[in-house]
Amino acid sequence: MRRDTQNVLLVLLGGALIKISATDLYLRYVKPGNKWYLLTAGAVILLLAGVSLGRDAWLARSAPRRPAGPRRPAGPRRPAGPHGGGGPHAGRHGHREPHSPWLLMLPVLAIFLVAPPALGADSVQRASAGNSVTAAAGPSDGDFPPLPEGGAPELRLSDFVTRAVWDRSGSLAGRDVTLTGFVVHRGGAAELARLVITCCAADARPMVVRLTGAPDLPSGSWLRLRARLLPGSATAADGYTPSVQVLDAEPIPEPVEAYEY
Amino acid sequence: MSAVASPTDTTDNSSVPSFSDGAPADTAESDTVDSDTAVTTPGGSSPATPATPATPATPAGSDNVHPARPGRASWRRVSSLQVFSAVLVAALLLQRPLAEALDGTSVRIAATVFVAVCVQALPFLVLGVVLSGLIAAFVSPAALGRLLPRRAVFAVPAAGLAGAVLPGCECASVPVARRLIGQGLPDAAALTFLLAAPAINPVVLVATAVAFPGEPAMVAGRFGGSLATAVVMGWLWSRFGRPEWIAARVRQRVHPGSGGARWWVFLETARHDLVAAGGFLVLGGLSSAVLNVAVPASWLEGLAGHLLLGIVVMALLAVLLALCSEADAFVAASLGSLPLLPRLVFLVVGPAVDVKLFALQSGTFGRGFAARFAPTTLVVATVCGTVAGLLALGGAR
Numbered sequence: 216m217r218r219d220t221q222n223v224l225l226v227l228l229g230g231a232l233i234k235i236s237a238t239d240l241y242l243r244y245v246k247p248g249n250k251w252y253l254l255t256a257g258a259v260i261l262l263l264a265g266v267s268l269g270r271d272a273w274l275a276r277s278a279p280r281r282p283a284g285p286r287r288p289a290g291p292r293r294p295a296g297p298h299g300g301g302g303p304h305a306g307r308h309g310h311r312e313p314h315s316p317w318l319l320m321l322p323v324l325a326i327f328l329v330a331p332p333a334l335g336a337d338s339v340q341r342a343s344a345g346n347s348v349t350a351a352a353g354p355s356d357g358d359f360p361p362l363p364e365g366g367a368p369e370l371r372l373s374d375f376v377t378r379a380v381w382d383r384s385g386s387l388a389g390r391d392v393t394l395t396g397f398v399v400h401r402g403g404a405a406e407l408a409r410l411v412i413t414c415c416a417a418d419a420r421p422m423v424v425r426l427t428g429a430p431d432l433p434s435g436s437w438l439r440l441r442a443r444l445l446p447g448s449a450t451a452a453d454g455y456t457p458s459v460q461v462l463d464a465e466p467i468p469e470p471v472e473a474y475e476y
Numbered sequence: 477m478s479a480v481a482s483p484t485d486t487t488d489n490s491s492v493p494s495f496s497d498g499a500p501a502d503t504a505e506s507d508t509v510d511s512d513t514a515v516t517t518p519g520g521s522s523p524a525t526p527a528t529p530a531t532p533a534t535p536a537g538s539d540n541v542h543p544a545r546p547g548r549a550s551w552r553r554v555s556s557l558q559v560f561s562a563v564l565v566a567a568l569l570l571q572r573p574l575a576e577a578l579d580g581t582s583v584r585i586a587a588t589v590f591v592a593v594c595v596q597a598l599p600f601l602v603l604g605v606v607l608s609g610l611i612a613a614f615v616s617p618a619a620l621g622r623l624l625p626r627r628a629v630f631a632v633p634a635a636g637l638a639g640a641v642l643p644g645c646e647c648a649s650v651p652v653a654r655r656l657i658g659q660g661l662p663d664a665a666a667l668t669f670l671l672a673a674p675a676i677n678p679v680v681l682v683a684t685a686v687a688f689p690g691e692p693a694m695v696a697g698r699f700g701g702s703l704a705t706a707v708v709m710g711w712l713w714s715r716f717g718r719p720e721w722i723a724a725r726v727r728q729r730v731h732p733g734s735g736g737a738r739w740w741v742f743l744e745t746a747r748h749d750l751v752a753a754g755g756f757l758v759l760g761g762l763s764s765a766v767l768n769v770a771v772p773a774s775w776l777e778g779l780a781g782h783l784l785l786g787i788v789v790m791a792l793l794a795v796l797l798a799l800c801s802e803a804d805a806f807v808a809a810s811l812g813s814l815p816l817l818p819r820l821v822f823l824v825v826g827p828a829v830d831v832k833l834f835a836l837q838s839g840t841f842g843r844g845f846a847a848r849f850a851p852t853t854l855v856v857a858t859v860c861g862t863v864a865g866l867l868a869l870g871g872a873r
Contacts, residue, residue, distance in 0.1 A: 341585070
């Protein structure tokens with residue numbers, strides 16, 4: 216790939232990173248904390264490509280081609296190039312440049328043209344049934360802090376599942392909670408699910424709650440619901456999946472932060 | 477999209493020893509208008525270059541007919557910038573069909589995972605190439621030589637411990653290790669650093685402690701297993717490794733110049749390393765995405781009672797999924813049905829060898845290197861992880 220093509224491609228790549236981090240698109244792929252990494256990386260890429268483009272243009276103009284000589288702007292360029300003394304591999308016009316940079320077009324095109332959606336119900340359906348929770352997720356003595364006061368406090372789905380499985384203090388008993396997630400139909404049962412990511416969507420793990428008395432909605436529709444834990448669920452027998460009685464459900468659009476973290 | 481598909485099979489181009497500043501190179505360079513002579517450089521300095529590329533940018537033959545006067549033929553040749561624009565226009569026109577093609581469940585998941593892996597890893601790659609540029613421009617080979625003990629037996633563990641200071645995932649350490657070798661650090665020490673940096677830096681260890689509260693042995697086991705893997709690989713390399721396994725281009729030393737020129741060296745080195753490694757990062761992300769969808773969840777079910785099988789499967793899984801080393805602890809923690817030992821092996825193997833790293837290594841150090849280094853690392857990491865786990869966890873549990 217030619218050097219100027221590489222630089223144009225880098226401009227697009229840096230632009231793609233800045234585009235997704237300046238909008239909320241990046242939340243489909245990584246967690247919110249990555250925003251500044253992405254902006255910085257995009258800016259650095261733009262800088263590297265921009266300076267290189269500018270310098271090449273300046274060198275080409277300031278050192279016009281000589282009539283017959285095979286030696287060309289290499290003169291002024293050489294001392295500054297990274298491989299000035301013996302490594303023509305990198306710096307100058309691209310002989311021996313591999314073709315692998317072409318692959319960088321794939322993420323650029325994917326981001327600008329398609330912008331794949333956040334993972335959702337399909338991923339939950341492909342995962343094995345049940346929640347993969349560990350003792351790791353909560354205090355080891357099983358004593359969780361009490362829920363906030365109020366009618367139906369808002370809980371993250373992963374927190375709700377953790378409490379349902381590990382809390383020995385009974386903080387969920389008889390309490391209404393408000394949960395947000397998307398509907399998944401699996402094995403005849405309706406479930407409310409959320410995907411939890413740590414780094415990026417590649418490590419997404421589902422958290423699910425089994426619904427009783429939920430409105431009949433297709434898989435993937437987002438719901439905000441008031442619900443109450445059914446006692447005796449969320450044990451090893453049901454794959455640590457809490458069952459809840461739905462008291463009230465309200466369809467909502469997909470939130471900007473589709474994942475929990 | 478043939479242009480996009482071709483790179484994978486032309487990687488050999490880059491592992492050919494680069495020619496020096498001789499006449500052929502200058503002849504090729506004299507073509508200011510179109511220097512896309514990468515594949516067809518006249519002068520016979522491209523022994524292993526089959527006329528592979530499907531890229532329309534290099535129509536076969538036309539270059540070799542008039543090697544000495546590229547200027548005359550250049551108007552007829554298609555430049556890579558034109559191909560690039562054509563691909564862009566085609567993709568824009570085909571936007572709707574493309575989006576529809578992504579409608580299948582698996583394809584859509586894979587597309588999201590692919591973009592996610594690239595987006596997550598690129599900032600780390602940028603960090604790596606910036607460090608690489610700084611090393612090239614501001615750290616003299618002599619200063620590098622003084623950093624480590626002279627004898628490999630001691631230099632290797634020292635390099636392993638030095639890996640603890642580079643916070644970041646695998647993608648950052650590959651360009652840095654490459655530049656360290658280029659600037660004259662012994663191969664064994666640089667490779668030890670390559671393996672240690674993503675595995676034992678503080679960020680990763682803290683993430684492991686958070687994912688496994690109440691199990692400090694997992695952190696200890698991870699640190700011990702990963703450091704042991706890096707050091708053993710370094711010693712193995714200094715005993716059995718051959719310099720020629722690493723592509724010659726890696727050893728081209730950068731002469732930093734002085735004053736303001738250093739900054740040009742920095743910019744150009746970072747830019748070059750980014751372009752060189754970026755494509756392979758994408759390749760790694762692609763394979764990781766495909767495997768992410770293709771590896772069935774049922775692999776993990778029914779492993780609970782089989783410790784040995786669990787260790788082997790988890791080691792393979794670490795290679796195939798190519799998770800970032802800051803996230804793998806949380807995935808391992810979520811696999812509650814498995815004993816701790818196989819999960820520790822998962823944590824030790826993942827940062828040392830996976831498909832993304834393999835792609836990056838073969839692009840950076842050459843395919844011959846990666847084909848030898850990666851399988852050996854897998855075996856060593858599995859053994860070291862198991863032993864460290866047995867010691868730290870106090871048995872198989």
